[in-house]
Amino acid sequence: MVNLKITSTKTGDFMDYGFIRVAAAVPGLRVADCAYNAEKIIELIARAYEKESQIVVFPELCISAYTCGDLFHQEMLLEECLTQLERIISETRDKNIVSIVGLPIRADSQIFNCAAVILKGEILGIVPKAYIPGYSEFYEERWFAPGSKALTSSIRLLGRQAAFGTDLLFRDENDGGICFGIEICEDLWVPVPPSSYQAVCGASILFNLSASNEVIGKYEYRRQLVRQQSARCFAGYVYTSAGIYESTTDVVFGGHALISEYGTILSESERFCDEDQLICAEIDVQRLLNDRCKNTSFMELQQKPDYRFIDFKLRDLDLERLERAVDALPFVPSSPEKRDERCSEIFSIQTSGLAKRYRHTAAQYAVIGISGGLDSTLALLVTVKTFDMLGLPRKNIIAVTMPGFGTTNATYNNSIELMDTMGVGIREVDIRPACLQHFKDIGHDAEILDITYENVQARERTQILMDMANKIGGLVIGTGDLSELALGWCTYNGDHMSMYAVNCSIPKTLVKFLVLWAAENVVDERTSNVLRKVLDTPISPELLPPDKSGEIKQKTEDIVGPYELHDFFLYHMMRYGAPPLKILFLAEQAFGNSYRPEVIKKWLKVFYKRFFSQQFKRSCLPDGPKVGTISLSPRGDWRMPSDACAEVWLRQLD
Structure with a gap:
């Protein structure tokens, strides 16, 4: 596992949190x-270094330019490329940044299309191109040999x-998890790419x-290749x-640069730009591993x-801010189009799962609080959508409102109006009389x-729902969400069941958008108006009496903290083990x-304490x-001992 390089638990001291800052350059060449x-390459290396990038990569054959054609067979060009490689090495030796540059190199009586990896005045290694195209507008086979034709494992x-x-990998000597390859x-x-x-x-x-080069449709295909390869390789x-x-x-190039992490584009250049470009982003190696x-x-x-590993010492990265964006709502797509698509798919998964349960049990009724x-x-x-899909009457959905000591007029009216507009059984x-009797039975002072x-x-509400379902041969549909389960914000054998x-x-955070999406895309105008009222209502279990004005107290x-924070904590802990x-x-x-x-730290501590307990x-x-x-299902994604201690996690926040 990658070393997070944390030397202090105080914010502001050196730490990189498992991030590597990389850069991709598009120089304007001749x-x-x-x-x-x-000269262009040296300038961009300096720019990347100033932006605290640790590794920067340049285009194929960038020292000569790619489109030299038969000039690659000219001794003058090959020698000049080496002369300028020496110059790049010399003029960047004071900069602790790994630079990957392209040039033609003659070896074993052949010419190879190569990437030279340089750092602080040294050549770490030379990687030749593995596959040489010789079709359509590409004539590389005329000039270059594939890497498999190399006869030696080192060159002077x-x-x-x-x-x-082609068997070289470059590895940080202090942390083997930080390792890169080149194609x-x-x-x-x-x-099957190398x-x-x-x-x-x-x-x-x-x-x-x-x-x-750029032809119609190639941009999107190339973009998908990069995304998919980063996803398949967890890289x-x-x-x-x-x-x-x-x-x-006959060919036009657009200067397309991309930085992707596990299928997500972190940064992308502007194509057809007439200025030098440098894009930077941090790659989260810890989450990938x-x-x-x-x-x-x-x-x-x-x-x-088998691969040979070339060890080097990566420049330290002291993070204050990230180049990459950090989404405050990681469960919710930021794009409205993608958000609508996500909501539609989730709604389909929910209804399909519930429909399968009804088909399997042959139940005809649902009971829901x-x-x-x-x-x-x-x-x-x-539930309504599922019953519509199965051809079951909506009146077979028994929707039950159960006013208690904390129920306000606003939520009560929302409940009645919602059930009415949806056409379900009401x-x-x-529950107040039964609860008072129960207080008396167990000797609890109702004050x-x-x-x-x-x-x-x-628990009284859950008992009513369960017994009512037994009476009519229906299923009790649970309403609790993932955030409540993560925090344990549910009553054991109550709304928990x-x-x-x-x-x-x-x-x-996603429930809100699903309800909003339904208001805009699924229901009629009257129901939509009710849904918007629900969205404007504060989140509350309504188990304590309202305030003097009758509002939710x-x-x-x-009590437990903002859900947007807890969902953020949950996502990064569960998804990436952060x-x-x-x-x-x-x-x-x-x-x-x-x-x-x-x-943030206060609520993060609350999150860990509640999540473990x-x-x-x-x-x-x-x-x-x-x-x-x-998912927190004990049968699927999350199998955790009920009595595990949170001390190791909490100690890091002290």
Whole structure:
């Protein structure tokens, strides 16, 4: 696992949290003018160094330019490329940054299209291109030999002995998790790219020096290749290609550069730009290695070639802010189009899962408690859609409102109006008399508004729903969501229990958008108006009496903390195994304008304490559909001992 390089737990001291800052450059080159090109490369290396990049990659054959044609057979060009490589090495020796540059190199009586890896005046290694295209507009076979034709594993270059071959991987001497491999242009386009083997053998970051020209449709396909290869390899993929000034004769280049991490584009250049470009981003190596460790299929590819590892010392990265964006709502797509698509798909997963349960049990009725809040509203929407799909009458959905000691007029009216507009069966059961009787039975003073006072109400409601379902031969549809399960914000054997829990893997931040999406896309105008009222209602269990004005007094987020923070914590802990200090750092990046650092840390401690102490509730959850990458089902994604200690995690935040 990558070393997080944390030397202090105090914010501001040196730490990189497992990030590597990389850069991809697109210089404006002149074809065959190696001295001019070297000057551009040196300038961009300096710019990347100033931006605290640790590794920078340049396009294919950037010292000569890609489109030199038969000039590659000219001694003058080959020698000038070496002269300018020496100049680049010399003029950047004072900069602690790994630079990957492209040039033609003669070896074994052949010419190879190569990437030279240089650092502080030294050549770490030379990687030749593995696959040489000889089709359509590409004539590289006329000039270059594939890497497999190399006869030697090292070459004498500029008075130095340098490792040479397609079997080189470059590894940080202090942290083996930081390892990169190199492929060149066409290598990515073959059925099994070299980077696939490099990743299996330890490369967490993959670099591609390219000269991909522009034709209609190629841009999007190339972009998908980079995204998909980074996803398949659980890796960062850094790609850069020749710019417009290398366009000549029949081909035009656009200068396309991309930085991708596990299928997500972190940064992208502007194509057809007439200025030099440098894009930078941090790649989260820690999260990539965590995913590799969890994915049991990753290491199944055993038929792999042996690699030689070249060790080097990576420049330290002292992070204050990230170049990459950190999404404050990681469960919710930021694009409205993608958000609508996500909501539609989740709604389909929920209804399909519930429909299967009804087909299997041959049940004809559903019983669901309606509180006037977000979760029960979403559960009712899903149940109605399911019954419509199965051809069952909506009146077979018995929606029950159960006013208690904390019920306000606003939520009560929301409940009644929602049930009415949805055309379901409506029942009302006032739980207050039964709760008072129960207080009397167990000897509890009804004036003491403690946990017993609250949980008696939750369990009474669940008892009513369960018994009513038994009476009519129906299923109790659970309403609780993923965020509540993570925090244990549910009453054991109360709202914690149901016969099928349709919201169990949907976090609170996403529930809001699902209800809004339904208001805009699924229901009629009258129901839509009710849904918007629900969205405007504060989140509350309504187990304590309202305030003097009849408004909700018990607001969940005042007690356990903001759900947007807890969902953020949950996502990064569960999805990537991020430790507390890293989550704190990321949260400060995402919420810096909304919460002070000490407030974020306060709620992060609350999150860990509740997450660990409340596992026993998650260990006996009812069935429910998994809709995203994170689920707390004890039968699927999360198998945690109920009595595990949180001390190791909390100690890092002290």
